[in-house]
Amino acid sequence: MPELPEVETIVNDLKKVLPGLKIRDVWTDLKKLPKNIKKEVVGRKILKVERRGKNILIHLDKSLTLLVHQKMTGHLLYGKWQKKNGAWQSAIPGPLRDPENRFIHLIFFLSNGWQLALCDMRKFAKVVILATEKIPEEFRNIGPDPFDKGLSFVEFKKIVRGKSGKIKIVLMDQSVIAGIGNIYSDEILWLAGVHPLKPAQKLKEEEIKNIYKAIKQILNKAIKARGSSYIDYRDAFGRKGNYQKMHYAYQQTGKKCKKKDNGIIKKIRIAGRSAHFCPTHQKL
DNA sequence: TGCAGTGTTGCTTC
């Protein structure tokens, strides 16, 4: 489930290999992909790769941008594949042959003989080509990045206090702050010591401050660990991340709280999704 | 064996 740390990892990987290459051809079996994609991108040169929230932007020449949102099970891979018995198989041994990397649904063939592929078991990912100038409009509903210099505590407090609803839901709201999903909202609230069901408007100044600090601490730690590979996530070279080994709360149901407060991690459902927390130090 | 669980986003419904 690629959230900010996973997208950041993939984007950093792709930054090392893609710029300067040209797209020579495109293959896909996705039905809902815009039909013009192939026509638009073939012959284009890749200039720059960047992240916006959980979105990946691949800037091309002729003022075009390829926008990829990996949604739940999508991840971009850089490698070489060949068709064998009707299925794409990695031509290179190693992590790309991990079974989680076998759901190849889109391939960009590059000018150096390598390929950029979208692996996406559930085919939820969004891939669109748009004029670079349309990006602000595309992202009109996306909030600041947690690492934006402009996002001071005062600003963050104002945003959070202005939202109704439970704090976990507010943290996952991409229009509030961009990049946090189910895994990291659990992790952030555990570290901040705030109950996921607490209404955002009822948070004390100190609690908001703890959340504000926890966001950066958790996300930085997860980026260093190259993201969470709870199930399917892999980096651009097909390798697992390591943050799932350090989870405090997410999927830790029944385990002892790592704060050593005798709490046992509990799992509840909030708005149809799982939430994990320690009832001892995360009080309502 | 069949069905619940897995989570992101946007759309629909109330």
Place this chain on the structure above:
DNA sequence: CGAAGCAACACTGC
């Protein structure tokens, strides 16, 4: 208007 539910989809595990 806001909150809740669901569809898009495929595979795993109980």
